[in-house]
Amino acid sequence: GAGVSQSPSNKVTEKGKDVELRCDPISGHTALYWYRQRLGQGLEFLIYFQGNSAPDKSGLPSDRFSAERTGESVSTLTIQRTQQEDSAVYLCASSLALYLRVDFGPGTRLTVL
Amino acid sequence: QQQVKQSPQSLIVQKGGISIINCAYENTAFDYFPWYQQFPGKGPALLIAIRPDVSEKKEGRFTISFNKSAKQFSLHIMDSQPGDSATYFCAASKAASKLTFGTGTRLQVTL
Numbered sequence: 638g639a640g641v642s643q644s645p646s647n648k649v650t651e652k653g654k655d656v657e658l659r660c661d662p663i664s665g666h667t668a669l670y671w672y673r674q675r676l677g678q679g680l681e682f683l684i685y686f687q688g689n690s691a692p693d694k695s696g697l698p699s700d701r702f703s704a705e706r707t708g709e710s711v712s713t714l715t716i717q718r719t720q721q722e723d724s725a726v727y728l729c730a731s732s733l734a735l736y737l738r739v740d741f742g743p744g745t746r747l748t749v750l
Numbered sequence: 751q752q753q754v755k756q757s758p759q760s761l762i763v764q765k766g767g768i769s770i771i772n773c774a775y776e777n778t779a780f781d782y783f784p785w786y787q788q789f790p791g792k793g794p795a796l797l798i799a800i801r802p803d804v805s806e807k808k809e810g811r812f813t814i815s816f817n818k819s820a821k822q823f824s825l826h827i828m829d830s831q832p833g834d835s836a837t838y839f840c841a842a843s844k845a846a847s848k849l850t851f852g853t854g855t856r857l858q859v860t861l
Contacts, residue, residue, distance in 0.1 A: 641793070670848070679756075679839060680794070680851040693848055728793055739784070739849065741793035 639663065641742035643729050649748045650719055658714040658745045662731030669712050670730040670739065671704055680728065686712060719749045753777050754842050756852025763859050769827040771855045773840035776821065780842040784849070785814065785825045788837045798825070830859045
């Protein structure tokens with residue numbers, strides 16, 4: 638079946654602009670996660686959704702970052718007033734339930750000039 | 751605060767050899783320990799996972815060894831192949847709700 642999909646695959650933007658990154662989880666997966674991966678580094682947790690609620694937003698680095706999920710499906714990560722340090726690959730993942738496998742999408746590579 | 755420490759940062763192994771990657775965690779509330787494999791330009795893919803009620807789990811050529819008292823776990827790749835060349839991440843979580851990742855190990859398997 639279809640895996641986690643993300644769009645766009647690549648995004649180049651200018652400093653100060655807003656960007657929206659989209660994630661389509663695997664159908665039926667109630668849990669959805671956003672991670673950030675800077676070049677050559679590990680994955681950094683951003684936010685976790687259970688259904689449409691976000692019980693854990695502790696990883697969002699600043700108030701410029703926000704995320705929402707609708708219909709227990711698609712999620713959008715928004716970064717306002719982008720900065721160069723926001724450049725990274727943003728990965729979305731989903732899982733059917735707790736303790737079950739977490740499947741990652743291919744990521745969106747964000748470059749802020 | 752880095753809660754999962756991973757070593758080595760990089761590893762070169764000859765084809766047919768054993769690759770060993772180690773991780774140590776701090777949070778005793780962690781109860782789920784997966785390993786992910788990532789190829790360049792791709793998202794991480796779950797390789798194998800273990801819970802602390804067992805000390806070892808084996809799936810094909812991949813084995814996780816878990817030492818609860820030492821708060822350490824490791825990945826062993828037996829008969830390493832060039833196709834195993836990738837970056838490997840250990841992770842830990844409580845109830846799989848929020849994975850905390852190690853910094854990754856870049857594995858190169860040479861012919």
